[in-house]
Amino acid sequence: MSQQKAFDLNLFRVFTAVYRTSSFSRAAEELDLTQSSVSNAISRLKSIVGEELFTRVGRGVKPTASAMTLYQQLAGAMSTIEQVATSFEAFDPTSSERTFYVYASESAIQLLQDQIEQVLQGTAINIVFREPPLIEEELQMDLQLEKVDLALDIWLPESAAFKSQKVMQDKLVCVARNAHPRIQGGLTQEQYFNEKHIIFKMRRYNLSVADLLTKQVLPARQMHSEQSSILSMMSVASKSDALAIASKAHTDEYAKLFGLQVFDLPFAVEPIEYFMVWSHKLQQNPANIWLRERLNLAIKLKGLAAEV
Template identity: 60%
Template sequence: MQKASFSRAAEELDLTQSSVSNAIARLKRTVGEELFIRVGRGVKPTSAALSLYEQFESPLASIEQSLQGIDAFDPKNSRRTFYIYANEIMIGLLHHGAEQWLKSTNIKLIFRETPVQEQQLQLDLQLETVDLAIDMIKPELASFNSLEVMTDKLVCVVRKEHPRISGSISRAQYFSEKHIVLNMKRGNLSMVDLLTDEVLPTREMYSEQASILAMLATAANSDAITLASNSYAKQYAELLGLQILSLPLDVNPIKYHMVWSCKLTRNPANMWLRNTLLGLIESRVSISN
């Protein structure tokens, strides 16, 4: 599971490849399910293997920690590179602050955009391809821990010189204007549909964009309206000449969760990473407020 390869697993275990293949074959016969399929030069787990791994990883991690002890982590001397999944808003909020925070160390934080498929995000966390994620969706699986780290609100954004909207927007105005919509990729709902409990009328679309910054830039150069999180919109309102308006709808707050594999809960390096990111988020939120 961790190496995505029989040969690399054999190297890690100091065994022959045939020994690993035979062991997996015995487990396959015991379980009665196919566990891995070949993909290129490696292997990919089946749903049965993923289910078994979820059950095994916690006790295996406890055994490993008992035998080897928990490795110490010294941020002053470490040359570790951490990988974090986050969306555009969180990357924009944290990236510069992280660079400044760590410039006196040899540690690197690499932010990656959250994958479209939820299963891929969870698999990457389980296999430690990434160290943690900051996501709007809280995982339900028991193999993950999560912590709510930030709340934000959805706001309406239009250009300052909009011919019909100034200072506020009514519900009727909101639905009568053309809309710039974010292609969220993860699911078929728009941001506002995801965060409201009511079924909203169809809006006339002006354009569909792949990023929130592109949406804000389009709003700055048109009479169309768009939506963004308050913290992100405030970063670009002055630069792009935008109005930030209260949304004339009842919407739920945007909640961000820090998510990590349970087996890393007591891992010193992961604990340091979580505390560092939490400090960065708290400092950035206090500045934006």
């Protein structure tokens, strides 16, 4: 009984952090501890449990079977405790000068930047957009370590460590320059595949946007060029006979500027769905709730709110 009373519950907090991050150093960063403190805590817990918890793998650690069992028992309770703890953090948007950081794709940044400035009027708060890392695991780790407050992306996490909400929906369309010699007023599937194409490549998925969202396997297309910037792609389309695929929201805003015709695609594609993703432990955090509300308001003002 005396041993139970003396047990340090912080050992469980350190353990779950190491388990999630697969690293003593990352866990130390998340918990604002030294790496030696994390190592000592895991050693103490190992002595109490009587089992090895982690093994070294490269520059990180891998949980043992005993650690997996322990984590399954602790994860829900620890997540609830973290939510309760962060819910008490004070946040007053009328006096705060905080800067929030949000991972977002280039397309989302271009669509929402003006609206973000609008919804922040009257506050001293900043929302800074950053393009996400190419490796999805790095994005997830940055969310867990709170290097960024939120992500806005087409990625939907499977891990229980994150919460998500579908917030924006758009569709893909095809563009061609106004003076295109063969395409005017409409676009058939035969015309589409007979032309050269400017491929917009999703950097993190290493796929074209059409291949990522199409409902069928597309025939091979003649490539004119490959772009990773939507505005660069539309600019190239305006100066060539090549076709390009873009989102309707972007063509509504930029097609006239670039002198482009806009057509529905002659094959079925899935809608573009954007999700807001944040760490589960920040679910009840007042500052994070406020940030999500501001982003949702900006999306609504842009007219891109997802259907509920």
